[in-house]
Amino acid sequence: MAEQPAAEQPNWLDPRQLHDWKALAGVLVALPSALESQLRRDSGLSLFSYLVMAGLSEVPDRSMPMSELVAFTQGSASRLSHTVTQLERQGWVTRAPSPDNGRVTLATLTDEGLAKLAEAAPAHVTEVRKLVVDVLGRDELSAVGAACRTLLDALLGVGGCPGQTHPDPA
Template identity: 50%
Template sequence: MPADATTRDVPDDVTGDRSSVPWLSSDQLRDWQALVRLLMTLPPAMDAQLKREAGVNVFEYHVLAGLSDAPDRTLVLSDLAVLAQGSLSRLSHAITRLERAGWVVRRACPGHGRRVEARLTDAGMAKLEEIAPGHVREVRRLVVDRLSPEQLVALGEVARAITEATMADAAEACREPDGC
């Protein structure tokens, strides 16, 4: 068993039989730590740019963008939450802020009981068109232009593979009695 950060200070009573744990190699640990650093630094950097230049956060931007791509710029909140990768509670708070700005309206779905939908207003579309160029420049600066075309394709493939696994885990958790 390697004597590195993959094994340090892990009590036997927490892990059980340490010999059965498939510890990371030094190379795997280095790459895992690089991914963790990426996950910890990229989202705040993207968020800071949007807040500084447009007064919205990344989640709100993705809500606006998701609505802009939807038919009639309208989506049921549960579908929008999945698209924007957030909980219904987080989405509700974001929609409230976007409504106050006049960029989104919320209404009951006609003929669907308690379901609620959000619609991007013309003002919201104008705001998205105003802020999208700055966001794209930041995406290019921090990610796209730092990679070769082959690296970007590989990154996309890797991201989709990992996302598929995490989304499957999230869907499974929602099927449990106390989930979602």
């Protein structure tokens, strides 16, 4: 009987790597939850809805093809469609065929949506400052940002940072 090759052993994390990975995993769970709670409490928005509206607010004409909005938010097409439908019901976003290409559907932030975003933003930025920006020093925040961009490039491809509509402010 032929001998089976031994299964390759996992490349386990060393104690320092495991310690750092657990810290990152904790942030990946706790931070979105905290931001979601604040947004729902103070403005009735989900974090994903806020990101959709914020993304639309930063582009010309406050309009973006749904396919680009999927990439921007890193959500699934189904999740984005469901969220945009909810935002449409509130009158905060519209969806319509692009005048340049009828096969493309544009999502557009309405004036009412921009007003809702402006209402939600102050408390949200206060929470972001409280949980992240003011906890880290400028150098630490820059290092975390650089590390996150490196991770996003590995996950999404070089330059794949969602929401990166502005160049590095240096």
